[in-house]
Amino acid sequence: MTVEDALRKIALLRRISTDKGALAAERETAHRLQKVLMERYAIKAQDVPEGAPSTTFRLNWTYWREALEEFGLSLQHFGGCGSAEVGRNKLAHIRLGTNEWWIEEKSATGLQTTVRDSGVESLRKYLNEHAPRNYSFLKR
Numbered sequence: 741m742t743v744e745d746a747l748r749k750i751a752l753l754r755r756i757s758t759d760k761g762a763l764a765a766e767r768e769t770a771h772r773l774q775k776v777l778m779e780r781y782a783i784k785a786q787d788v789p790e791g792a793p794s795t796t797f798r799l800n801w802t803y804w805r806e807a808l809e810e811f812g813l814s815l816q817h818f819g820g821c822g823s824a825e826v827g828r829n830k831l832a833h834i835r836l837g838t839n840e841w842w843i844e845e846k847s848a849t850g851l852q853t854t855v856r857d858s859g860v861e862s863l864r865k866y867l868n869e870h871a872p873r874n875y876s877f878l879k880r
């Protein structure tokens with residue numbers, strides 16, 4: 741690996757954040773990798789370019805699936821669009837390319853969008869408050 745490669749990788753690692761869907765452990769690992777690369781190649785913080793990356797960080801379905809599975813929900817997806825049933829009257833829609841999600845509720849007049857937001861963490865927060873509880877206190 742050259743110094744230029746290390747600079748590029750450090751710049752990309754700096755862009756990993758929980759706002760973009762990374763877990764706290766992934767963010768911490770990215771930070772540690774940055775430090776190791778900077779020490780190994782004697783790179784100072786001011787030497788790392790702050791410009792737009794050549795490739796942007798994009799979520800994949802794994803992040804969304806794991807978030808939904810925490811609440812016992814199943815993700816169905818095709819291409820860049822996905823959905824999951826949240827209880828009997830709600831449907832969560834996810835658009836992968838834009839990192840957006842929204843909830844549609846069934847009513848007498850049809851489906852109505854009730855919540856719209858972006859990011860895996862905001863969906864997790866919503867589900868923590870609104871997802872049906874699928875657990876039992878019975879011993880197995």
